[in-house]
Amino acid sequence: MNAGDTARTERALGLAGLVRYSADVRVYDSGKIMGVIVAQPIDPKYGPGQARPVDDPIGLEIDIKPPDRVPLFGPATAPNGPSLASPCPAWRPSLP
Numbered sequence: 001m002n003a004g005d006t007a008r009t010e011r012a013l014g015l016a017g018l019v020r021y022s023a024d025v026r027v028y029d030s031g032k033i034m035g036v037i038v039a040q041p042i043d044p045k046y047g048p049g050q051a052r053p054v055d056d057p058i059g060l061e062i063d064i065k066p067p068d069r070v071p072l073f074g075p076a077t078a079p080n081g082p083s084l085a086s087p088c089p090a091w092r093p094s095l096p
Contacts, residue, residue, distance in 0.1 A: 004029040013051075017044040020051055031066035 010023045020042050025035030037060045042051040 018042065025062065030069070032059060032069070033064040035062045036060070037062065058060075 002091045005028045012021050020040045023037045040057040041055040043054045
C-alpha cells in the first residue's frame, strides 16, 4: 500500500434491522478499488446491540478498475432491443 492509498471499514444495519453489513474497502492511488462486503442476516428481536446470526453470511468481493486499466476487445455493441425486459402497460419501451 502506498502513502496515498486509503482503507476504510464501515458497519451498518439494513433491511429494517434484519441484516448487519460490514465493508472493508481500500482505494488505491491508481484509481483501483478493492474490498469485501459481508451481509449477515440477524434476528431483530434481540435488538442491534445483541444481534444474533440466523443464517450464513453472504460475502461480495469488489474489484473496480479505472477504464484505462481494462482492455477492450473490439468496439462496443449497439443496443438493438427495448430497455425493459418485460412489457409494462405504464411504460413505453425505448432504445437507449
